[in-house]
Amino acid sequence: MKKSNVTDETKYYSAMRRLILSAMIGLPLGLLISVLCITYYFFTYSIEASTTSSMSRIVEDHRHMIDTFLRERKADLLFVLRSYTFKDLSNPQKLEQVFARLQEKSNAFVDLGIFNEAGVHVAYHGPYRLAGKIYKHTKWFKEVMKRGYYISDIFLGFRRVPHFIIAIAKEEKGRRWVIRATIDTYLFSNLVEGIRIGKTGEAYLLNAQGAFQTERRSGGHILEKDPETLQFPARGGRIKTFVQKDARGEKYLYATTWLREKDWLLVVRQERSDAFKTLSTATYLVLLVSLVGGVAIISLAFSLTARIVGRMKQADMDKRSLSEQLIRASRLAELGEMAAGFAHEINNPLQIIRSEQTLIETILSDLKDSGQIKGSKDLMELEESMDQIRLQIDRCARITQSILQFGRQSEPSFEEIDLRAWIPQVTAMISKKASVHGIKLGHEISDHIPRINGDPAQLQQVLINLLNNAMDAVLSRHGTEGGEIIVGAAKKDKGRIVIWVKDNGIGISPENLKNVFRPFFTTKPPGKGTGLGLSVCYGIIENMGGTIEVESEKGVGTTFIITLPAEG
């Protein structure tokens, strides 16, 4: 029964502990995590959006620049085409003049050539000797004849220098002729390669087949095929941003768009980690904060829970012991009240019995004196019987008086007591009796014991009572040799002292131990004890705001422990 109670209690406390723990961890941790998650989500979103949009803007701007460059060169050539006739330009001097004027506008022009309908290089001005060559079957010539306008991909050509050409055809008096200019890509490449974003941001051009048209800083030479097979976006002015892994497994953030003037793809890319550097810093910070915060919350929750549950246990225990004490005290008080009333009622008949007995005795002795009855054996028996009646009345009187004392505990009158001096005074009263019975009476009184406030007379009654009990217990076990009683006193904790009386007597059996403070409980033979001594002690000590407890082992000894409030 008791055991199941204990396990129930353990279950109750561990359930309570779980409840408090889960509330104390769950709520703050949940809040922390959700706040961090929300912040992180929106932060990420805004960083990504702003990074992507800035990249898009870069792509947009540069496409515009490159397109403008190409458009201007084309416009230059168109201007020449419109200003001069085939005949004018077939003249090398004139061509040189025109070229010089073109170069004034842009030094990107490397050479200038004029072709007739059959693809014959009619006139040329530039660093190479190309005049007279026939281009009828080249790709660019066919294209320009068909569409009237052509910009080539970049190629190295004879010159081993990256360049490309712009060619435009013109209809003149039913015949077509073509003007072609070579553009040095040096300037042009600078426009593209010059883009730098962060540590790894770069830009390059790819042709429709995915070959580099400009150098790529992180590796990739002109005309080489791009090792990353990018998903080419649909033609048109749209900018496409995406994330893709390169050959080395590095994640890149891409922004791509097609040029308007030529089938080239402008690619701007940056390593994702570089682009979102603030993001990764933020991520680490978030993780750190969650970790530290989580650890703090959990450890705090554990320590607080342990304290709360500890306090609860303590409070429950205190409550239980308090209510037990109250029940015991009220039971004792009721019993005392009843006993006192009973004793009082008994005293009246006792008084009558006593006066009757005295009357009988007086009459008997008068009769004897006057010789009306002679001394005989019967008379002696009668007289002895009378004595016995008187003795028993005395005994009854003693019992009723101690009951009344127990039931009507008078208020203690408090005085300051120095136990170091007081205890030896009290033990001295019974030291003679002890030494007669061969009992060793010892003291164990701490020097640092504070003074107490108590009723010396009542406290003396308690101590004498305990000492008498101890002597009886010692005598029943050892006779007149080997008995030992120790009276001790010490400071217990803040504001309390203990006094103990320890004997090596017969001890008290466990079933009797529960009852020692109960009124009328005695193990002594009839007529020897009233069974009220210890309950009176109990009442006195309770009245002084203290407690009295007993520890005992059958055949080993008994210790009575009094705890009293100390002064100051």
Add this chain to the structure above:
Amino acid sequence: MKEMKMMLVDDEERFLSTMKKLLARKEIDVLTATSGPEALEILREHNVHVVILDVKMPGMDGIATLKQIKRQYPMVEVIMLTGHATAESAVEGLKSGAADYLMKPTDIDELLQKAREAYEKRQRLEEKIRVLQMRTLSGSPRDIIRESEES
């Protein structure tokens, strides 16, 4: 010394009659009353020196009776007879003017001893009063005569 005159007041009639018999054998004159009003009635008619008064009685209890006696007959000595072992009722009695107290069940010898002590105390007191009165009234023999006639 004049013979001591006692009165026992208790609601237990058997106690009263037995005590009366006992004291008669010791040649002590004793009056008895079973209640406070009865005791006061007797006091009005008799010159009683010592009253043994039970504390607990139905109706008018011992303490109330004591107060009445002390008010009406301040020279009468009262000894309280209490069934309580505690000091409180005795203390209350002594405060209200009782000469002494006795605990039930009491011994007849103890009772007599205390009664005599109280009686002697009363005698001493009366003696003093008499001496004092003699001094103050010595100038008027007629008064002394009248005084002695009255007493």
